[in-house]
């Protein structure tokens with residue numbers, strides 16, 4: 241059974257549709273690691289699509305911001321403005337669905353969490369080698385998948401020592417090793433590649449592939465401008481940063 245693992249959709253409907261089309265023939269189930277809203281111009285349609293399609297979903301910091309569990313002052317200026325706008329675009333059902341999401345889930349042999357398994361509601365970024373290796377004691381499954389940094393990468397631990405895969409594209413699991421994988425962002429990539437990112441995971445053969453999917457960036461940017469959201473939120477989609 242192959243899973244498509246999506247994170248950080250951030251209200252980008254164009255990117256989400258392209259990713260769902262790409263994974264349709266490749267994955268039997270969709271998992272989502274949070275931050276479905278915030279930044280982009282289509283929070284409601286993205287929530288509806290993720291709710292309809294995903295087998296398991298966890299909450300991100302933007303879900304907590306949109307439902308009042310994190311105060312506006314916790315976020316930087318553009319994120320704060322986008323969250324205030326986003327709150328007004330969600331209906332009661334969408335808000336209730338976002339508010340009920342758990343911080344962590346276990347599916348198959350994987351722990352799913354938005355930021356770090358160590359303290360999911362501290363919203364720490366896992367970027368450096370040390371960030372990742374320090375989190376292995378906090379999950380009991382063989383695999384852990386995270387979003388939040390918007391940068392694909394992986395860490396693994398086993399008897400042959402630690403390994404950090406910085407610009408992850410594919411990974412083949414070795415016997416006896418455990419893996420922490422950052423899947424990248426569907427709706428706002430920050431690794432210099434503007435294409436949407438998501439992971440395909442086959443626990444049976446122990447394979448992970450980070451796929452990149454081109455989508456209509458110009459349309460997503462135009463909607464952000466039309467909504468009078470901060471301009472930087474559209475510009476950064478073009479740069480992928």
Ligand code: ZN
Pocket residue numbers: 248250275300388390
């Ligand atoms: Zn995010």
